[in-house]
Amino acid sequence: MSGRRRFIVSSRSIRDGYASYDGPQHHHMARVLRLRSGDEVMLIDEQGRRHLGLIDQVTQEWTAVRLTETLEASQFPDAPAITVIQGLPKGEKIELVLQKGTELGVSEFSIFRADRSVPKLAGDKLQARQERWNRIVAEAARQSERFDQPTVAWHPSAAAAAAGAANAELKLLLWERGVPTPLREVLEGMPRPARIAIAIGPEGGFEPGEAEAFSFWGFTPVTLGERILRTETAALAMTAIVQYKWGDI
Numbered sequence: 006m007s008g009r010r011r012f013i014v015s016s017r018s019i020r021d022g023y024a025s026y027d028g029p030q031h032h033h034m035a036r037v038l039r040l041r042s043g044d045e046v047m048l049i050d051e052q053g054r055r056h057l058g059l060i061d062q063v064t065q066e067w068t069a070v071r072l073t074e075t076l077e078a079s080q081f082p083d084a085p086a087i088t089v090i091q092g093l094p095k096g097e098k099i100e101l102v103l104q105k106g107t108e109l110g111v112s113e114f115s116i117f118r119a120d121r122s123v124p125k126l127a128g129d130k131l132q133a134r135q136e137r138w139n140r141i142v143a144e145a146a147r148q149s150e151r152f153d154q155p156t157v158a159w160h161p162s163a164a165a166a167a168a169g170a171a172n173a174e175l176k177l178l179l180w181e182r183g184v185p186t187p188l189r190e191v192l193e194g195m196p197r198p199a200r201i202a203i204a205i206g207p208e209g210g211f212e213p214g215e216a217e218a219f220s221f222w223g224f225t226p227v228t229l230g231e232r233i234l235r236t237e238t239a240a241l242a243m244t245a246i247v248q249y250k251w252g253d254i
Contacts, residue, residue: 027066109248
C-alpha cells in the first residue's frame with residue numbers, strides 16, 4: 006500500500022466507482038508525476054477513508070481514477086489531532102510554519118493577531134493572505150503525501166484563539182516568563198490525548214494579558230529549556246516533540 010502515490014479527493018468527486026481530477030491536481034498527476042493508465046494510486050477523502058484505485062484515463066483536461074477498494078477511517082489508528090495556535094509573526098515566517106507544520110502532521114493552524122504582531126491584516130488584504138495560506142498547506146500536504154489537509158483559521162485576538170481550542174485534551178502555552186514547567190515533565194507518563202493545542206506567541210512572545218487568556222481556558226505554561234527559540238522554530242519544535250511521543254514520527 007505504501008508504494009502508491011497518494012492524493013486528496015473530495016467525496017463529492019467520487020461517482021459510480023470513479024474519481025476525477027482537473028485543474029492543478031490534474032496537471033500535477035499528468036504532467037509532473039507523469040502518471041499513466043494502470044498506475045496504482047491511493048485517494049484520501051475528507052472523512053479519512055482511503056480509496057485504492059488505478060489510473061483509468063488521462064486526457065488534456067482531466068485524469069480519471071477507477072476505484073478498486075475503499076478502506077474506512079476506523080481501520081487505522083488515530084494520532085492526536087494537533088492544533089498550532091500561532092501569533093502572527095513578521096514577514097514570511099508564518100508561511101514556513103504552515104509549510105513545515107503541515108509536513109510534520111499538524112491538523113489545524115489557528116493564526117491570531119497578537120498584541121505584538123506587526124502585520125495588520127483586515128478586509129481584502131486578510132482574505133488574500135488566507136487564500137495564500139490555504140494554497141501553502143494544500144501544496145505541502147500533496148508534497149508530503151499526507152492523508153489529509155490541515156485547516157487554517159484566523160482569529161482577531163489571543164482570547165478568541167484560546168477559546169477556539171477549549172475542547173483540546175492537552176493545551177500547552179510556550180511561555181518564557183513566570184515559572185513554567187519543563188515540557189518533558191508535563192508529557193511524562195501522560196496517556197495519549199485525542200487533541201493537542203500548542204500556543205506560540207509572535208516575535209517577543211505574549212503580553213501578560215494574553216497569557217492570562219490562555220490560562221483561563223486551561224493552557225499549561227511550559228518551557229523548552231534555557232534557549233530562547235525563534236517563533237517559527239518553537240512551533241515546529243513543539244510539534245515534532247508531541248508527534249514523536251504520540252503521533253506518527
